Amino acid sequence: xxxxxxxxxxxxxxxxxxxxxxxxxxxxxxxxxxxxxxxxxxxxxxxxxxxxxxxxxxxxxxxxxxxxxxxxxxxxxxxxxxxxxxxxxxxxxxxxxxxxxx
Amino acid sequence: xxxxxxxxxxxxxxxxxxxxxxxxxxxxxxxxxxxxxxxxxxxxxxxxxxxxxxxxxxxxxxxxxxxxxxxxxxxxxxxxxxxxxxxxxxxxxxxxxxxxxxxxxxxxxxxxxxxxxxxxxxxxxxxxxxxxxxxxxxxxxxxxxxxxxxxxxxxxxxxxxxxxxxxxxxxxxxxxxxxxxxxxxxxxxxxxxxxxxxxxxxxxxxxxxxxxxxxxxxxxxxxxxxxxxxxxxxxxxxxxxxxxxxxxxxxxxxxxxxxxxxxxxxxxxxxxxxxxxxxxxxxxxxxxxxxxxxxxxxxxxxxxxxxxxxxxxxxxxxxxxxxxxxxxxxxxxxxxxxxxxxxxxxxxxxxxxxxxxxxxxxxxxxxxxxxxxxxxxxxxxxxxxxxxxxxxxxxxxxxxxxxxxxxxxxxxxxxxxxxxxxxxxxxxxxxxxxxxxxxxxxxxxxxxxxxxxxxxxxxxxxxxxxxxxxxxxxxxxxxxxxxxxxxxxxxxxxxx
Numbered sequence: 001x002x003x004x005x006x007x008x009x010x011x012x013x014x015x016x017x018x019x020x021x022x023x024x025x026x027x028x029x030x031x032x033x034x035x036x037x038x039x040x041x042x043x044x045x046x047x048x049x050x051x052x053x054x055x056x057x058x059x060x061x062x063x064x065x066x067x068x069x070x071x072x073x074x075x076x077x078x079x080x081x082x083x084x085x086x087x088x089x090x091x092x093x094x095x096x097x098x099x100x101x102x
Numbered sequence: 103x104x105x106x107x108x109x110x111x112x113x114x115x116x117x118x119x120x121x122x123x124x125x126x127x128x129x130x131x132x133x134x135x136x137x138x139x140x141x142x143x144x145x146x147x148x149x150x151x152x153x154x155x156x157x158x159x160x161x162x163x164x165x166x167x168x169x170x171x172x173x174x175x176x177x178x179x180x181x182x183x184x185x186x187x188x189x190x191x192x193x194x195x196x197x198x199x200x201x202x203x204x205x206x207x208x209x210x211x212x213x214x215x216x217x218x219x220x221x222x223x224x225x226x227x228x229x230x231x232x233x234x235x236x237x238x239x240x241x242x243x244x245x246x247x248x249x250x251x252x253x254x255x256x257x258x259x260x261x262x263x264x265x266x267x268x269x270x271x272x273x274x275x276x277x278x279x280x281x282x283x284x285x286x287x288x289x290x291x292x293x294x295x296x297x298x299x300x301x302x303x304x305x306x307x308x309x310x311x312x313x314x315x316x317x318x319x320x321x322x323x324x325x326x327x328x329x330x331x332x333x334x335x336x337x338x339x340x341x342x343x344x345x346x347x348x349x350x351x352x353x354x355x356x357x358x359x360x361x362x363x364x365x366x367x368x369x370x371x372x373x374x375x376x377x378x379x380x381x382x383x384x385x386x387x388x389x390x391x392x393x394x395x396x397x398x399x400x401x402x403x404x405x406x407x408x409x410x411x412x413x414x415x416x417x418x419x420x421x422x423x424x425x426x427x428x429x430x431x432x433x434x435x436x437x438x439x440x441x442x443x444x445x446x447x448x449x450x451x452x453x454x455x456x457x458x459x460x461x462x463x464x465x466x467x468x469x470x471x472x473x474x475x476x477x478x479x480x481x482x483x484x485x486x487x488x489x490x491x492x493x494x495x496x497x498x499x500x501x502x503x504x505x506x507x508x509x510x511x512x513x514x515x516x517x518x519x520x521x522x523x524x525x526x527x528x529x530x531x532x533x534x535x536x537x538x539x540x541x542x543x544x545x546x547x548x549x550x551x552x553x554x555x556x557x558x559x560x561x562x563x564x565x566x567x568x569x570x571x572x573x574x575x576x577x578x579x580x581x582x583x584x585x586x587x588x589x590x591x592x593x594x595x596x597x598x
Contacts, residue, residue: 015419015465015469016453017460018454018456018457019457020457023462023465027465030527031473034528035470037411038470038487039482041408041483041487042482044402044405044489046489049489049492050489051491054294054308055294055295055543056340076201078201079201079429081427081428088429090448092448095447
């Protein structure tokens, strides 16, 4: 099994990673060898084995529905790359790059 | 003095040293070692001296003191600290200042510990050599041409270099135990849920756990006592009483304890002779201390690494999707207009910010995880790995119905040379051969110093125990250290 360049590019887009041509070239054989290595898991007979998602024997945790202190607006925004009028400022989903001048 | 927390406590209670003097000495040693070891991403002399002064003040006033009063402690840079940057050794979080402390950091402060700084690590804890850090490699104090291990390489190197007696690391697949072994110190990965993960930046949430690193079992028992316990902000934190970890260290009589030796692990290809011999000689030591030794095997152990390298990257790809350049972290300064056109400005911002912010190993794991979770492949990879995980857990359950502890190696080799494995991801993953089982099963495990090989590099053995049996690991570890002096060996330049 071997991933094509197009498949690596598709995977990168799903992962929201803009890889350069050089990066695609170097990561492709690495992904191939990692995936071939982990593929040995398919040898295992897991009929009737329940998937194990956690090492704990616990169910969902419940708590009282009460107000607890959270982050204040200023704290939440403190590390933001761009902000405007107390909100996170991000580029538009569609259209051209234009940012509101603050 | 800086190689024992208990000694640091004694010196203060006898009035032979103040917390300020101890903190100043620790910071001096850190600064002197940064050029050769580079164990820290951030050091704060002023904050450390302030915390130390507060301890001295309390002592002068006769106020009650916490169990780590005036003890310098280093914190792995994956744990949130509200008064210091938290970078995960990634460009993605360069300069990031969390708005809150991790629970374990809060608990350190409540224990009157003196936090000296943040330690270097593999980026987002992904690696076994601390070479994937965006802030330069950390070097092994025993031989600076070699890796300290990883991902908690800074956390173990700073102890081995004699700068602090204790540090906090995290262990997702061996990231405390392997570097502890490479640096000749003692490191413990607690049971999943024993220590709160609140404020631990998530890598693989079902595997991550915070744990203590120090020279002796006595010292790490002290630190574990301070950080363990229930905490509602981590929904996987266990609501169970924490035992008295010091109490179990009173006896070294191992009669009545049965230890299973994972003999098969010693015959795996690529295991160093010295590593094998260290485990074999420890069998005699435990037997002489009174333990009954039997051979045992975990049938699915050859599937540990492949299972781990599906589950951990899958969880990582999901956890790291939060780094999108929108709310915090790196955002690309200049969008590529073509990409903005084809993907839309927002998605292009995500893609470019992540491409710039993450290093090669993090990208690789995100890609593997994305693949393993993607439509058409999830059953074959992720779901199959979850089933394999149950089989692996079942092996441990069966083993622990026969024995109290499992004994084996920590890593196949001693500390390797910097650069040796960084270009071959799969070779790096195989460093985790003997450690990932404990994470997959959620059980506690300890790495104990076991001597020095012919090249002058530390050797180590690993003990694993059933869930919540940290007491048993500490008891057996203390018994081992009572019979051996391996944990008292120091690198050549240690005292300088």
